[in-house]
Amino acid sequence: KEEWTILRDHPDYLKLSRAELKEKIKSAGIVGMGGAAFPTVVKLSPPKEKPIDTVIINGSECEPYLTGDYRLMLEKPAEIIEGLKVFMxxxxxxxxFVGIEDNKPKAVTAMKQAAEGQTGIEVCSLPAKYPQGAEKMLIKSITQREVPPKALPMDVKVVVQNVSTSFAVFEAARYGKPLIERVVTVTGEGITEPGNLLVKIGTLISHLIEECGGMKDETLKVISGGPMMGFAVPSLDVPVTKGTSGIVVMTEGEIAHAEDFSPCIRCGRCIDICPMGLMPSMLSIYAEKGLYEGAKEYNLFDCFECGSCAFVCPSKRPIVQLIRVAKSQVKP
Ligand code: SF4
Ligand code: SF4
Incomplete structure (x- = not known):
């Protein structure tokens, strides 16, 4: 049985104390909605010895195929800026700052209009290059600060929040609205009518697919999240969570089969493309042999699993899966 309450408008929410605003965010159950689902209030409580001087709203989609944040920036730009003001x-x-890739000019325009006249807020148009939406990439592009290996954004005085999270924070601060719904992109070659849906947390994936006209016959796999960092769902009867940014329905043509991979030929392409400056070839070789401590020596835990290395590998090595196995076997 569903029970609903009337939300009360508090137009003066920016006059609340920091502690009161944090309490609103905490009791609304808000988490990072880019996929990580890390509690937002924790990210907003850095230790005293790590002062923050910059907040960045991540308007660069974390993965190809996903367009939910883009849609939200077109439809709710003023609310997203208000969320940023709450963070600040x-x-x-x-x-x-709001960082948006330059292949989304309409979103850049909408956000710039919403930010007009707001002191200290700037909307930045960034080169469209995966993984621009990764926190460390975004910080480098906007502030020219480099987050060192094993460090966090707060170590360079920055907090990054996602567009959807900023919107949810505004709704919590102004109306006391808990995080009960989110935008989910339903896409991929296998879906009949791709689109962005505003859905209640807990809605079954099967309902989303049905709403988008159903799956085509040649569908092979359904991914929760994006195609690079998401995971295949074992059943369509699993619910949307606060971190579900997309559902990608993939066909045979879109899928590389992991079982077809070959040995590393030392071509170096993965090293050239890795945005973290890692050696994915060595990480995958050590992980494949079960030498997980050896993988750690190659800064295993700096990999944020963007999938770029696996995408360019001519031997089709499942580098990210191997890295995930290694991470699960050793401590950071
Ligand atoms: S997934 Fe590959 S390219 Fe991406 S950070 Fe990890 S090692 Fe580098
Ligand atoms: S791209 Fe693939 S084959 Fe080339 S060095 Fe990296 S892991 Fe080896």
Whole structure:
């Protein structure tokens, strides 16, 4: 049985204290909606010895295929900027940015209009290059600060929040609305009518697919999240969670089969493309042989599993899967 309450409007929410705003975010159950689902209030509570001077709203989609954040920026730009102001107030900072890839000019325009006249807020158009939406890439592009290996954004005085999270924070601060719904991209060659849906958390994936006209016959796999970092769902009767940014329905033509991979031929393409400057070839070789401590020596835990290395590998090596196995076997 569903029970609903009337939401109360508090137009003066920016006059609340930092502690009161944090309490609203906490009791609304807001988490990072880019996929990680890390509690937002924790990210907004850095230790005293790590002061923050910059907040960045990540308007660069974390994965190809996903367009939910783009849609939200077109439809709710003013609310997203208000969410950014809440973050800035809580962290006591005067510099806020929204980073958007330059292949989304309509979103850049909408967000720039919404930010007009707002002190300390700037909307940045960034080169469209995967994985621009990764936190460390975004920070480098906007602030020219480099997050060192094994460090976090707060170590360079930055907090990054996702577009959807910013919108949810605005709704929590102004109306006290809990995080009960989110935008989910339903896409891929296997879906009949791709689109972005605003859905309640807990809705079954099968309902989303049905709403988008169903799956085509040649569908092979359904991915929760994006095609690079998401995971195949074992059944369509699993629910949308707060971190579900997309459902990708893939056909044979879109899938590389992991069982077809060959030995590393030392071509170096994965090293050239890795945005973290890692040696994915060595990580995958060590992991394949079960030498997980050896993989750690190659900065295993700096890999954020963007999948770029596997995408360019001519031997079709399942580098990310091997890295995930290694990470599960050793401590950071
Ligand atoms: S997935 Fe590959 S390319 Fe991406 S960070 Fe990890 S090692 Fe580098
Ligand atoms: S791209 Fe593939 S084959 Fe080439 S060095 Fe990297 S792991 Fe080896």
């Amino acid at each position: 107030k809580i962290l006591g900072v005067s510099r806020g």
